[in-house]
Amino acid sequence: MLRFEDALARILALGSPLGSPLGSPLGSPELASESVELEEAEGRTLAEDVVAPGDLPAFDYSAMDGYAVCTRDLEGAEPYRLPVVGESKTGEVAPPLASHTVMRIFTGAPLPEGADAIVMQENVVREGDMAILGTRPRAGQHVRARGADLAAGAVAIPRGTRLRPGHLALAAAVDRSVLTVTTKPVVAILATGDELRRPGSEAVPGTIPESNTVALRSMARRAGATCRVLPYVRDDKGAHERAFASALEDADVLVTIGGVSVGDHDLVRPALEAVGVTLEFWRVAIKPGKPLAIGRFARPGRRDAIVFGLPGNPASAIVTFALFGIPLLRALQGDARPFPPFVRARMTRAHAHDPGRLELARATLGHGPRGLMVTTFGNQASGAVTSMAQAEALAFIPEDVTGVAAGEEVDVVLLSDLCD
Numbered sequence: 001m002l003r004f005e006d007a008l009a010r011i012l013a014l015g016s017p018l019g020s021p022l023g024s025p026l027g028s029p030e031l032a033s034e035s036v037e038l039e040e041a042e043g044r045t046l047a048e049d050v051v052a053p054g055d056l057p058a059f060d061y062s063a064m065d066g067y068a069v070c071t072r073d074l075e076g077a078e079p080y081r082l083p084v085v086g087e088s089k090t091g092e093v094a095p096p097l098a099s100h101t102v103m104r105i106f107t108g109a110p111l112p113e114g115a116d117a118i119v120m121q122e123n124v125v126r127e128g129d130m131a132i133l134g135t136r137p138r139a140g141q142h143v144r145a146r147g148a149d150l151a152a153g154a155v156a157i158p159r160g161t162r163l164r165p166g167h168l169a170l171a172a173a174v175d176r177s178v179l180t181v182t183t184k185p186v187v188a189i190l191a192t193g194d195e196l197r198r199p200g201s202e203a204v205p206g207t208i209p210e211s212n213t214v215a216l217r218s219m220a221r222r223a224g225a226t227c228r229v230l231p232y233v234r235d236d237k238g239a240h241e242r243a244f245a246s247a248l249e250d251a252d253v254l255v256t257i258g259g260v261s262v263g264d265h266d267l268v269r270p271a272l273e274a275v276g277v278t279l280e281f282w283r284v285a286i287k288p289g290k291p292l293a294i295g296r297f298a299r300p301g302r303r304d305a306i307v308f309g310l311p312g313n314p315a316s317a318i319v320t321f322a323l324f325g326i327p328l329l330r331a332l333q334g335d336a337r338p339f340p341p342f343v344r345a346r347m348t349r350a351h352a353h354d355p356g357r358l359e360l361a362r363a364t365l366g367h368g369p370r371g372l373m374v375t376t377f378g379n380q381a382s383g384a385v386t387s388m389a390q391a392e393a394l395a396f397i398p399e400d401v402t403g404v405a406a407g408e409e410v411d412v413v414l415l416s417d418l419c420d
Helices: 004-015 165-173 212-222 237-247 268-274 314-332 385-390 415-419
Strands: 033-037 066-069 080-088 102-105 117-120 124-127 130-133 155-157 178-182 186-191 226-229 253-257 278-281 293-297 305-310 343-347 358-368 371-376 393-397 409-414
Touching: 004 278, 004 293, 004 314, 066 080, 066 130, 155 165, 186 212, 186 237, 212 226, 212 253, 212 314, 237 253, 237 268, 253 314, 268 278, 268 293, 268 305, 305 314, 314 358, 314 385, 314 393, 314 415, 343 393, 358 385, 358 409, 371 393, 371 409, 409 415
Parallel strands: 080 102, 186 226, 186 253, 253 305, 343 371
Antiparallel strands: 033 178, 066 102, 066 117, 080 130, 124 130, 278 293, 293 305, 343 409, 358 371, 358 393, 393 409
């Protein structure tokens, strides 16, 4: 069995373009891209560097409502009495500041030529057309200088960035209305098993409402993929082969659910191999989710399709897809950071553990006097959908320990970082 770190590295290599640090042997060196309107770019991954065409801000402006002054004009003892001459408003070019005068100015308005500081209006007393300044400001005070954010030609947003609202604001600020992003990978999700039925359908004895595909579809779409759910496949090898072969014709990623272990009715691996899928590995030393099959399918003239064979238990399927499938989808889009950073959190109570596999314990988070706190659920069963619905994080319980005591720190991955 592969360790978690090794499995993740191999999966990300499958999703990385040639020439990347991971050196993927698959596909073309360039990811496909398309142009989208700025308003439609949230969550997409940049396929270009967004470069500032000019300085940002483009001119010196006031950060406060107040009075523009030239500090060199303030001579002698305080207070300073100077006449108010002129006004600088947003959207207009201000007249030059006359020597030994001040100018009324508003937040965001251009700094007039000859001025080098702003005195907040709260610190000025007006007597008719005279302004009385109680103290001498320093040069540059309350002035947003030209180019303070970005100099002309600087990279505002680097290629490989997954775009959040703040990135969109910055792109707009450097005058971009259209961005070049990588195309969305196409994901096909296929659940297997005679026992499955659609939620809300007739409850035939021996069947269960299938709950995995709706969760994985939602996760894949949040990760930027185009996703479709295929009809359930019954426990028949020929039916598996036909469904897999059809799905692999146009899917960049095929996700199968269930039947991936070694039982008599576990038909996924032999069916994948029968249609030409090369299995990279099929077991990972984690709990839940040990029987995880990863393969690739050669498509002449196109990037290889990647196959995820997930276990059927809901917690196992959702956890493994969150930790491996979502980073893969982000890597396929050129995301420079496909896996989120770990955070450290302190256990609120003891958690028992059977050594041998890394445990990915579902948990909730909170804050205490010593920082971030994590509380693992008592029910960590692979089939427990309830704990998956309530979980906010996965606590990484090392494979070589018999448990973690209350107060100990562990690595934690936030599900919001993975799935949002």
